[in-house]
Amino acid sequence: MDQLDWNLLRAFLHTAEAGSLSAAARRLGLTQPTLGRQVAAIEQQLGVSLFERIGKSLQPTPTGLALLEHARAMGAAAEELGLAASGHVQAVDGVVSISATDMVAAHLLPPLLLRLREQAPALRIEIVTTDALSDLRRREADIALRHVRPTEPELIGRLLREASASFYASKDWVRRHGHPRQAAEAARHAFVGSDRSGHYLGYLRAHGLPLSEDNFSAYAENSHTGWALVRQGLGIGAMMDEVAQSDPDVVRVLDEVPPVVFPIWLVTHRELRTARRIRIVCDLLAQALMAPAGAAAGSA
Structure with missing residues (x-):
């Protein structure tokens, strides 16, 4: 097959x-017939319906979805190459707000x-720390890191990877x-809970814990506070593995219980995705978070 244009x-x-x-x-500044011919041409070259x-x-189509992630990566790389060649990355400015859970935001x-600051020092980042889903449609944030797939048609979601959480307790x-x-x-043991409504208890039961x-010895809706209670020795708590594994004061318990697996989605509004400052931040987050934090730390 010939190289794709x-x-x-x-x-x-x-x-x-x-x-x-x-x-x-x-968006591309083309006529609809011209774009239609281009889409038809790539389908013909690949021999599939996209x-x-x-x-x-x-x-x-399912084939189109498989190709989409590769096309996005190529598009991001092409834009970064153009920006770097023209020196425009350094000149990009403005404020970009990122919504994330408190543990993701803190760790x-x-x-x-810091890496983004080195690449685009004129950009300013606002962190919206919340365990709730920020409403990107009402511009509560420009970018959101979520653990659920967005269903709103005006939002663009990119599945970065599957993360895991296990159960931990302090060494003491x-x-x-x-x-x-x-x-x-x-x-037979105490746990640190996240709510008194029974929702978290139901989740733990569904995961096989009787x-x-x-x-429950204590409750904390804020996961950062809950983790502090676990580290203090009030009981067992669940935590994202890459966060817990960097903490020398805790150990994994209930080792034979399978970890909780959950997705990390990078989400933004369709209209905002075309803004250069948003794309730069989205591309950096995607590149870094596609691998666990420890593995990503050494890559740019």
Whole structure:
């Protein structure tokens, strides 16, 4: 197969993100027939169908979705190359707000923002720390790191990777209470909860832990506070593995209980994704968070 023309890949990328030929054509400054021919050309060259029409919109086929991530990576690399060649990365300015949970904001974002500061020193970053889903449609934040897939049609979501969380306790707690390893042992020990409504208890039960409200020694809706309680020795708590593994004062317990696996989504509004400052921040976050923090730390 001949090498793909970047213009054709760009036509596919913008059509997939805009959801229609007309919207993508406006974004690229092309006529709709011209863009349509480019999309048809890449489908012919690949020998596959990349889109299916659903109502008035075009949705990527499964093959199209598989190609989309590669096209996005190529688009980001092309833009970064152009910015670097022209020296414009240093000149990009303005404020970009990022919404993230308190643990992600405190432990994963700071080294990434330091790297961003070196690349684009005129950019200013506002961190919106919340465990709730910031409403990007109302511009509560420009970019959000979420653990659920966005369903709003005006939002663009990119699945960066699957992360994991396990159960931990302080070393002092383990010395005093032993090291529980199996789910059945959990009922004999204290836990730090996140709410009194029963939602967190229900989640732990669904994960195979035979607990009741009597197992909770303390509650903290804020996960940073909850983690402080675990580190102080009030009981067992769940934590993102890459955060907990960097803490020398805790050890993993309930080792035979499978970790909780959850996604990390990078989300922004379709209209904002075209702003250069938003794209620069999105691309850095995507590049760094596609690998665990320890592995990403050495890459630019």
